[in-house]
Amino acid sequence: MLKPDKGADKIHDFFAKRLSKMFKFTESITWILLKRNVKFWICASIIAIVLSLTLIGPCLTPYRPLDVTTPRLPPLSSGSPFGTDNLGYDVFSATVYGLRVSLMVGLIAAVIATAIGTILGLIAGYKGGLADSIIDGATNILIALPAAFIMIMVGAFYLQMGEAPSALREIRNMAFLGSMIGILMWHWTAKAVRSHVAALKISDYVIVSKLSGNSDLKIILKEIIPNIASYIILVFVIQLANALVTIVTLEFLGIKASDWSLFARVMQWLQMGVLHAHLWWVFLIPGAIIVAFIASLYLIVLSLDEVFNPRLRRV
Amino acid sequence: METEKSLEVKSYKVYYKTFNGHVRAVDGVDLNVHQGEIVGLIGESGCGKSTLAQSIILLRPPMEYMGGSVILNGRYDLTKMSPEKRKEIMLKEIALIPQYALDALPIIKKIRVFVNDLARDKGFNEKELLEIFKERLRQVNLTERILDMYPLELSGGMKQRVVIAVSTLFRPRLLIADEPASALDVVTQRQVLELLKQLRDDGIVGSLLFITHDIASIVQIADKIATMYAGKVVEVGSAETIIKEPQHPYTFLLINSIPLLGVSYKEKRLTGLGGAPPNLLNPPSGCRFHPRCPYAMPKCSEEQPPLTNLGEGHSVFCWLYERG
Amino acid sequence: MSLKIYLAKRAIVYFIVFVVSITIVWFLARFAPGDPALTALMRFMMAPGVRYTEEQIAIFKQRAIEMLGLNLPIHEQYILFWRNLLTGDWGYSTYFSAPVIEKLIEVASYDLLLIAPAILVSWFLGNWMGAIAARQKTADRILMPIIYILTATPYFLFGLVMVYIFGVVYNVFKPTITTIDITGIFHNPNPETLANFLRAYTLPFISLVLVSMGGWASGMRTLMIYELESNYAKYMEALGFSSRRISSYAFRYAINPQISGLGIQLGTVIIAGLALSSIFNYPGAGIALIYAINYRDIFLIQGIAIFYTLMVIAANFIIDLFYILMDPRLRLGFMG
Numbered sequence: 010m011l012k013p014d015k016g017a018d019k020i021h022d023f024f025a026k027r028l029s030k031m032f033k034f035t036e037s038i039t040w041i042l043l044k045r046n047v048k049f050w051i052c053a054s055i056i057a058i059v060l061s062l063t064l065i066g067p068c069l070t071p072y073r074p075l076d077v078t079t080p081r082l083p084p085l086s087s088g089s090p091f092g093t094d095n096l097g098y099d100v101f102s103a104t105v106y107g108l109r110v111s112l113m114v115g116l117i118a119a120v121i122a123t124a125i126g127t128i129l130g131l132i133a134g135y136k137g138g139l140a141d142s143i144i145d146g147a148t149n150i151l152i153a154l155p156a157a158f159i160m161i162m163v164g165a166f167y168l169q170m171g172e173a174p175s176a177l178r179e180i181r182n183m184a185f186l187g188s189m190i191g192i193l194m195w196h197w198t199a200k201a202v203r204s205h206v207a208a209l210k211i212s213d214y215v216i217v218s219k220l221s222g223n224s225d226l227k228i229i230l231k232e233i234i235p236n237i238a239s240y241i242i243l244v245f246v247i248q249l250a251n252a253l254v255t256i257v258t259l260e261f262l263g264i265k266a267s268d269w270s271l272f273a274r275v276m277q278w279l280q281m282g283v284l285h286a287h288l289w290w291v292f293l294i295p296g297a298i299i300v301a302f303i304a305s306l307y308l309i310v311l312s313l314d315e316v317f318n319p320r321l322r323r324v
Numbered sequence: 325m326e327t328e329k330s331l332e333v334k335s336y337k338v339y340y341k342t343f344n345g346h347v348r349a350v351d352g353v354d355l356n357v358h359q360g361e362i363v364g365l366i367g368e369s370g371c372g373k374s375t376l377a378q379s380i381i382l383l384r385p386p387m388e389y390m391g392g393s394v395i396l397n398g399r400y401d402l403t404k405m406s407p408e409k410r411k412e413i414m415l416k417e418i419a420l421i422p423q424y425a426l427d428a429l430p431i432i433k434k435i436r437v438f439v440n441d442l443a444r445d446k447g448f449n450e451k452e453l454l455e456i457f458k459e460r461l462r463q464v465n466l467t468e469r470i471l472d473m474y475p476l477e478l479s480g481g482m483k484q485r486v487v488i489a490v491s492t493l494f495r496p497r498l499l500i501a502d503e504p505a506s507a508l509d510v511v512t513q514r515q516v517l518e519l520l521k522q523l524r525d526d527g528i529v530g531s532l533l534f535i536t537h538d539i540a541s542i543v544q545i546a547d548k549i550a551t552m553y554a555g556k557v558v559e560v561g562s563a564e565t566i567i568k569e570p571q572h573p574y575t576f577l578l579i580n581s582i583p584l585l586g587v588s589y590k591e592k593r594l595t596g597l598g599g600a601p602p603n604l605l606n607p608p609s610g611c612r613f614h615p616r617c618p619y620a621m622p623k624c625s626e627e628q629p630p631l632t633n634l635g636e637g638h639s640v641f642c643w644l645y646e647r648g
Numbered sequence: 649m650s651l652k653i654y655l656a657k658r659a660i661v662y663f664i665v666f667v668v669s670i671t672i673v674w675f676l677a678r679f680a681p682g683d684p685a686l687t688a689l690m691r692f693m694m695a696p697g698v699r700y701t702e703e704q705i706a707i708f709k710q711r712a713i714e715m716l717g718l719n720l721p722i723h724e725q726y727i728l729f730w731r732n733l734l735t736g737d738w739g740y741s742t743y744f745s746a747p748v749i750e751k752l753i754e755v756a757s758y759d760l761l762l763i764a765p766a767i768l769v770s771w772f773l774g775n776w777m778g779a780i781a782a783r784q785k786t787a788d789r790i791l792m793p794i795i796y797i798l799t800a801t802p803y804f805l806f807g808l809v810m811v812y813i814f815g816v817v818y819n820v821f822k823p824t825i826t827t828i829d830i831t832g833i834f835h836n837p838n839p840e841t842l843a844n845f846l847r848a849y850t851l852p853f854i855s856l857v858l859v860s861m862g863g864w865a866s867g868m869r870t871l872m873i874y875e876l877e878s879n880y881a882k883y884m885e886a887l888g889f890s891s892r893r894i895s896s897y898a899f900r901y902a903i904n905p906q907i908s909g910l911g912i913q914l915g916t917v918i919i920a921g922l923a924l925s926s927i928f929n930y931p932g933a934g935i936a937l938i939y940a941i942n943y944r945d946i947f948l949i950q951g952i953a954i955f956y957t958l959m960v961i962a963a964n965f966i967i968d969l970f971y972i973l974m975d976p977r978l979r980l981g982f983m984g
Contacts, residue, residue: 041343152912153665155960157919158953159672165941165949166680257802258923263941279808279927289812296805304796311796381886414888428883432900445890490887 042316049312052305059302063112066105073102075268084290092290094278104295107271110183111256111299114266117187118194118252123245125191126198133199134206135229144199151196160255163189164264179267186259186266190252198244205237239317243310250306257299271295328398330498330531331357331380336392336403338379347604349375351555352392354631357498362524362532364546364563366539366578370601372555373535374423377502381420382410397497415446419496423503425487429475435486436471442490453493460489463528464519481512485519492523497530499523504534505541513541521545539582543567548637551575554602554612561638571640573617611643619644655972662965669957674729677950684946686712688742733954739947743939748951751936756955758830759932763921766853767914770860775899775906777861778868782876783895788869795869798862803920807855807927814851821851827931852928856921867909871902904975911967915960922956 043049072078072089080097082089091100133144168182209215209232218228259265260272268274275292283291333355340347349372357363367373379387380394380402394402397417402410422428430438436454443453458468464485475483484504492499501520505513521544523529536542542549542563549566551559551574559572570576577597584592599616602608608615614624623643632645677685689712694700700708713719717728732738738748781791798806814821829848832841875881875898884894926934933952940948 149661150665150668153662153961153964154669154672155915155953155957157915158957159676161937161941162673162676162680162949162953165944166676166682166684166946254802258804258919261804261923262926262938285816287816292805292808293812296808300797300801300805303802304799307799308796382882411888411890414886420883420886422879422883422886424879424883427879430880430884430897430901432897441893442887442889445893446888487883 043313046312046316048308049316052308052312055301055305056309059108059298062105062298063108066108067102070099070102070105072099073106076102081286081288084294091294092288094283094288094291095281095286098274100291100294103269103274104271104298106269107274107295108298110179110267110270111253111260111272114183114187114190114256115249115253117184118190118256119245119249121188121191122194122248122252123198123241124195126195126244126248127202127241129195130199130202131206131229131233134203135210135225135233137207137210141203144203148196148199151193154193156193157255159193160189160259161262161264164259168264168266182266186256186264187252190255194248194252194255198248201244202237202241205240206233209233209236243313246306246310250303250310253299253303253306271299327358327360329356329395330359330361330397331355331533332393332395332398333376333380334393334395336376336394337390338375338383339388339390340375341386341388342605345605346388346390348555348607349387349604350379351604351607353552353555353557355550355557355560357531357533359497359531360524361547362521362534362545363548363550364542365533365535365550365552366537366542367552368537368601370604371552372604373552374502376552377420377500377533377535378422380500381414381418415491415496416494417496418498418500419491419494421487421491421499421501421504423506425504426480426483426507428487429483429490431475434472434474439471439490439493442493446494456493457489460492460528461486463523463526464489465515481508481515484508484512484516488516488519488523492528495528495530498533499529499531500533500535502535503537506536506538514544517541517545539578551578554607555604556612556641558613558642559638559640561634561640562636565636565638571634571638571645572642573619573644574613577618611641651972655969658968658972659965662961662968666958666961669961670733670954671726673950673953673957674726677946678725680946684944685716686718688944688946689715689740692740692742692745738951738954741940741945741948741951743943743945743948744936748947751948752951752955755931755933755936755952756959758930759921759925759934761830762849762852762925762930762932763856763918766856766921767860767910767917770857771864771906771910773857774861774864775868775903778865779872779895779899779902781865781869782872783891791865792869795862795865798859799866801859801862803856803859803924804927806859807852807924810851810855811927821847825852825929825931830931848928848930852925852930856924859920859924860917863913864906864909868902868906871905872898875899875901904971907967907971907974911964911971914963914967918956918960 076099077097078089078093078099080093080095082093084090084092084100086092089099089101091104093099129144129147133141164186168185169178215228215232218232223231257272260270261276263273263276265273272295275295278291333353336350336353336355337348338350340349351372353372353376355363355365355376365373365376375387379389383389389403392403396402396413400409400413400417405413429435433441439454439457440450442448443450446453454471458471461468461470466482466485466489470478470482470486475486478486488504499520504520505516508516520529520532520534524532534542534546546563549561549563550557551566551572553574559566559570559575561571566575567579570579574597577595580595581597583594597616602612602615608625610626611617611620611624611629614620617624621643627643629641629643629646631639631641633639634645686709690705690708693708693712694705717725720728736749738752740746741748741751744751777791777795781788781795825848829844833845835841872895876894878898878901881894881898884897922932922934922937924934925932926938929935933956936948937952939945940952
């Protein structure tokens with residue numbers, strides 16, 4: 010005889026709760042407004058497309074980024090959907106492999122920046138006093154620092170470049186580069202989170218929670234974090250966009266985590282004279298893809314902002 | 325002969341457009357203000373009185389005009405006016421003291437510069453207007469010093485008075501004051517109220533429509549009082565009559581919610597008003613007050629009561645007074 | 649607190665920031681793995697193509713160490729660094745075979761010529777565009793997508809497209825610039841060098857302006873929309889002010905954060921200018937930086953970092969000054 014499985018029950022409850030919450034959301038005003046917001050859906054699709062390119066792209070092409078095939082093929086040629094350059098490197102494979110590296114570094118940078126920024130912002134906003142002053146001072150110094158030059162110096166001299174490609178070294182470089190960028194970027198998040206938290210701290214329900222004897226940690230977890238969660242997500246997306254712009258520029262200047270880094274290769278192609286050879290697809294296609302991706306990230310944040318902030322709505 | 329009406333509102337409807345439908349903030353309002361009169365419009369928060377005032381001056385989304393007419397000074401139909409014509413008559417025929425008066429002056433400009441800009445936009449000579457403004461300042465008890473100050477340097481009461489001075493620059497035939505004294509302390513409140521009455525007495529202001537939720541302040545200066553509830557006017561009458569013999573249950577309960585001076589609770593208990601204002605998305609059927617009315621009859625929930633004239637300018641909308 | 653004291657406080661803060669930044673740059677250069685400074689100096693000292701014995705290399709190395717002061721205790725090295733910096737000894741660039749300070753001044757003046765006007769023009773144009781988009785819905789529909797695409801394009805990509813279209817395909821402007829194109833007009837002003845200058849200068853200038861403009865326009869647009877819904881705007885409309893006047897008041901409010909924004913963005917914009925100019929081979933720090941990075945020319949990179957940091961901090965301070973003078977709240981001593 011089959012006995013009811015307690016574990017299955019628990020799992021069922023878990024999902025049932027989440028799903029019913031989701032359905033409630035879909036009836037809310039936010040969802041209705043979101044559905045109508047065309048910008049949002051276009052951008053979300055662009056992001057989805059680019060992400061899937063990075064994930065499954067490499068499986069779609071027989072070439073690896075440094076493989077040589079027929080030179081000077083225009084886009085939409087068979088086997089080379091994005092064409093090749095004047096030496097025969099396939100642009101599609103360079104793009105999909107290169108995007109992986111660049112996006113990964115950007116992701117690491119954004120995660121680190123958001124994490125550090127949120128934690129420090131929470132502490133500064135909630136605790137106030139000395140902690141706030143210290144963090145505020147650190148933030149102000151960071152803002153004034155020429156982060157770009159620091160990144161250039163670190164990138165130029167502290168990354169390990171060997172002759173032979175090594176996966177381990179590349180992963181280490183990616184992590185290193187991403188962390189460095191993230192560490193130089195968190196101040197923006199911290200400032201924003203801090204002002205939000207400081208405002209929340211004096212709101213009624215937090216005061217009530219405190220009077221009920223809840224510990225600070227519990228208050229932060231139960232009252233404050235849920236209320237800034239959506240804001241944090243928006244901040245993360247913006248940080249990701251900023252990080253990507255930074256990385257692309259750095260790669261272009263010659264600071265790359267891997268030889269496959271997309272815009273490092275674009276720079277190489279430029280120096281090889283693709284412009285004069287009229288091979289426009291070589292820089293335009295990777296360029297357009299990254300622009301569309303970054304623009305979509307910004308626009309998504311803007312459309313979500315319109316949805317949440319009544320003053321910005323043009324009803 | 326009847327004095328000219330500076331404001332004639334007939335069956336006026338203004339709704340708010342929301343995703344869940346229309347919020348019926350002003351739902352068929354009739355209101356008259358005669359030249360030389362001070363009319364007080366009282367009601368709870370959310371009864372639509374501010375919407376009435378704002379929509380008369382400037383109708384903007386999400387407010388939506390749904391019908392009725394608003395005739396200004398017997399000549400201008402505000403509901404059909406073009407924006408250009410509207411700008412022309414603003415301040416001259418009709419002026420507003422907004423609810424957010426303490427916030428209404430742009431802080432980046434000195435008062436003098438603000439008035440000069442106004443003169444230029446209105447096609448007036450700057451010097452002349454400044455002279456008129458200086459006189460206004462005197463009338464509202466402010467010195468000329470404030471001309472060279474920024475709004476942030478002024479106290480709440482001073483800002484309020486500057487706004488009054490600005491809004492009355494061109495001797496408007498109708499001045500609409502939306503909660504002019506609510507954000508101020510009691511002493512300043514009284515000064516502002518006295519000031520408004522004085523302005524009417526001196527002819528600077530032709531007539532005044534005074535909107536508030538505070539009956540105590542209205543009593544001091546109003547000639548006529550109108551009560552508004554849930555988007556409709558429920559009673560109109562002279563100030564004395566309304567205060568001494570309110571006929572509509574809502575007005576009655578409102579007046580009796582005020583503690584009287586010299587009367588202890590042992591002698592007379594405050595009744596107060598139970599319940600809460602209705603949701604104007606889906607107002608109650610029939611008379612909108614019936615869910616909270618202690619005198620409600622079955623008929624009240626079915627049909628809206630018609631106008632009943634009680635004589636001497638006193639009218640009420642209530643089934644209690646239906647004459648055959 | 650009075651205006652003067654506030655300004656003095658700000659000046660001190662900027663000074664501290666400057667010192668901290670330079671220290672970080674020095675630190676990064678000094679402790680870079682592989683001792684690039686040592687290598688660079690040695691390479692400079694040794695004649696190319698000659699093979700040296702182990703002992704001779706060791707002697708060069710010792711001499712290099714002494715020249716750089718690497719045998720001194722660390723705090724003395726730091727002081728030595730500052731002394732050199734302030735006396736004009738910024739090291740020697742191995743790539744350009746010239747003292748760093750000479751090369752820097754040359755490169756920085758070209759950058760100033762290109763980037764400073766570009767920043768100003770893009771800021772003014774961008775804010776103006778954003779204000780129009782906020783005021784008129786019809787303009788908004790057309791302008792907004794343009795603004796957003798401009799914001800999201802990394803500067804140099806835009807430059808690439810411009811170069812390709814207007815330089816290669818339609819040979820209106822020069823796709824690759826040489827130094828003579830830019831300097832020609834200063835040594836030899838005549839219509840021909842002027843035409844040459846314009847052919848070389850215009851593309852990088854326009855690219856920089858257009859892309860920066862997008863950012864300012866989008867920010868201004870949001871700020872203006874917000875301001876036009878505020879209480880004073882409603883009151884002014886109720887008074888019968890013209891829409892023009894109301895917009896100009898709203899603009900005055902909205903411009904404040906844009907001014908402080910300019911300060912914050914300045915560092916980024918300058919870097920972008922560098923990256924952009926490198927595409928066009930414009931003789932600025934951008935190209936120099938790329939060569940230097942490739943060549944591991946540590947002194948030049950360090951020099952560029954220090955010099956441009958100083959520029960950015962100085963510009964920030966000037967903007968701060970301007971902002972303080974413009975805001976009546978600060979002027980009257982209410983804040984700070």
